[in-house]
Amino acid sequence: MPETLGSPTSLRLSAPASAAPPPPRRRRPFRDNPLLLLLGILALIGVLSFTMTLANRSSGLAPDFLSEFVLYSLSVVDLTMLVALVFVLARSVIKLLVERKRGLPFARFRAKLVTVLLAMTLVPAVLVLLVGSQLIFNSVDRWFNAPMDEILDSAQRIASDYYHDRQRQVSGEASRLARSLAAADLASPDVRLLRDAIAPPVSGQQLTLVEVYRVQRGPEAETRVVPVVDVASASMSAVANRASSDRLATRAAGGQPDVWIREPLEGGGELIRAAAVVRKADGAAVGVVVATVHLTGELALRARRMTKAYESYTQLKVLKRPLTGVYLSFFLMVTLMVLVSATWMGLYLAKRITRPVQLLAAAAREIGAGHFEHRVERETADEFGSLVDAFNTMADELATSRLQLDRSTIDLQQKHAEVEERRRFTEAVLDRVATGVITIDARGRIGTVNPAAVRLLGLGATVIGQPASAVFGHGDLLPLSTLATATYAPGKEWPAQEIALVRDGREVQLAVAATPLQADGGPLEGRVLVLDDITPLIRAQKVAAWREVARRLAHEIKNPLTPIQLSAQRLQRQFAAAPDHVRAFVDECTGTIVGEVDSLKALVDEFSQFARMPAPRRVPTDLHDVLLGTLALYDGLFQSVKIETLFAVSLPRVRLDPDQIRRVVINLLDNAIEAFNQRGQIVVETHHDAGSGVVRIVIADDGPGIAAEERDKLFMPYFSTKKRGSGLGLAIVRRIVAEHGGTVEAGPNEPRGSRFTIELPCESREGGTEGTAP
């Protein structure tokens, strides 16, 4: 296969589209980008891992953190995925509906595939969600059941009562000490009495620390406390926090009732502090006693743990709904994630499966529409890729075949054009030639008939395709049938034949020759009949023969006439002196002889003239001048003859011999006048046929006319319908006209009479003579 023909590259290069700039590179869709797909899968795995980790550690997270941050995040994720799922589903449904409405291929298949995959995923996912939700509800309800409430509530009450007892004990000690210090001078620098007063509870281990403050009034009557003295146990020195005691004292000095605090220590244990105001007898506050006890025992520790457990339980109970929501959101998120993934995967698989087939179908339509340069881009290396390769190969071969076909078509068109041109030329030649041509195929049916043949044979256009035997099998065309159907041996000369036909009252002589259509050594494909109108030739031969007869006749007859006439005149002179009756007899006889001899001389002169008619001396002449000059000879000559002229507005000059044309016109006018016995009307017309290049002279009379069978014989020598006359007048007319290169025809006039038409070639405007030269 030639590269120039078969290469798809050459086809693409030859396509107009190849000249256009390349289209912008289209961004690869997400589904066809392996890197993005991998990143997406990794992101999904990451989210799932984070979710699993969060779920595993959910028990260790603070409940309010779970109810705030986690629940909020999960809710947002759930709503986002729900919106994404609805969007993906709605988009897919709308897209599938539109595709089905447009009748795109595989729309129904894609819809079914997505529906099946979604249903296969949706049912188990929703079932898992419902069952899991029920399990969560049941589990949460079981967590916060009534026995657990009672246990933890009782434990918390025990711890609370213990702390309240200790708080009341400390508060009581603080109040007792405050009352005991009512009479003491807290402003005294000697604090030994004060120390002695507050030391017994510490030494008796009822209290761990006792601090005494003095109340002072500032310039703006604000209350301040100033530490005076404190007594602490040995274990208290490491954990003492003066600032806490100062704040408590300040609050007590400020008038707040029942002032006490619980202060957890970093190293374990707790302090319970209580403050009591030292008042004078008049009720004025002069100081504050802050009593502290350090709880370090196992009981306090367990009480603290019980309180913590109670708080955790009650907080979980308060956050029961958010926690349930967290777990439900986890389930919902996983379910939605599965559904979104299943939906997207279904769409992806459906598109992955149907897209190559859709591309192939679209490409097939394109190629079917004649776009052979269309190709399908190979997107995968699987079986679909092989299918695409096979399709592209087929498209290449189709394009190559199409290219060859196009070139063959162009060649055929060129050859057809040449043949058509040749055919038109042949038809034009056949149309223009005067020779009739008829082709007959091998089956004897007429193939073509040129206009000359139609005109000569009087055929119609319907004869084409008809059997020649049927067309020529009747009347005077019968000889043609013989030529058309006769069988001739190869190598034998095909004969010619002359036939005479009568067309429009005229006898037409045709020379017909049959020629075989046969290639070299091939079978006979038909035959051609060639018809030549030899009527003018026959006429010329007859005229020539008659001229020879006339010349000989004139020569042989004219010579003895003069002696005869002289002898008769001599007899007449000899008998001049004879008696009257003799002389009268002789005169009568000799007169008759002389008269008849004169008549014979005139006849012989006319014959001589016909035989020796001179060649015309043609000069450019105004035909109207010749006609008007000739018609002027008849002015007033015949009373009952009316000659009317209908001349053309303008005629070109005609090269003619004026004397001979004048003789032609006189001859025709004399015949007309004689035909209607000097009583009638003659119309002389002139016309110019620029298309044929002739001027036409028509001389029409309203006489008795000429029989149709005699019209053609009129122009033969010695043929006359008159009782007298030589019969050479119209023969001379035809000869003169013929020697001018023209024709003369006789026909019927309407409504009656005869109509002679003379056609003479006329000069062109440039001065040349149109038509054939004589």
Added chain:
Amino acid sequence: MTSLRLLAIVLAAVALDAGTSGEVQVSTLVRDGRVYVSSTLTDGVIEELDEAIQSGLTTTFTYETELRRPVSIWFDRVLATATVSAAVQFDTLTGRYQLSRSVDGRIEDSKVSDDKAAVKRFVTAFERLPLFGTADLEPNVEYYVRVRVRTRPRVTWFFWPWDRGSATGFARFTFIP
């Protein structure tokens, strides 16, 4: 049955979270170049959160206060914002409440109380806090203060992203220097 229950829970959670469970009564006082704002949250909210408070969870009442100027046929223009937070934590062991109030993150008040009524007043109301200045206000123009209350922790099943807050109130005033 389970699906109906799940649906009812979701709808109830959305309604509870998005709905208004109380009202805020707001009053303003313009004096000495400051706009003093008082706010009182009506009953209902504190009762809903009482169980959370009693469990020892730190419960926060956040009052998002905005000074706004009305704009016709468009959104009102926010001139200034201030956030007042009141937090309460109950010590289940001692039965006392630790209270604190902050304005734009600054601690303004802190105390301990075992009086439940006082705790309720502390977290549901604040009196004449000078939250905004009047330097940018135009004389004889009407303004209003809008207070929107949010509470923490949430005790709903589900979070609705477009939370409108627990309660909203506003008070109009015309600035006359």
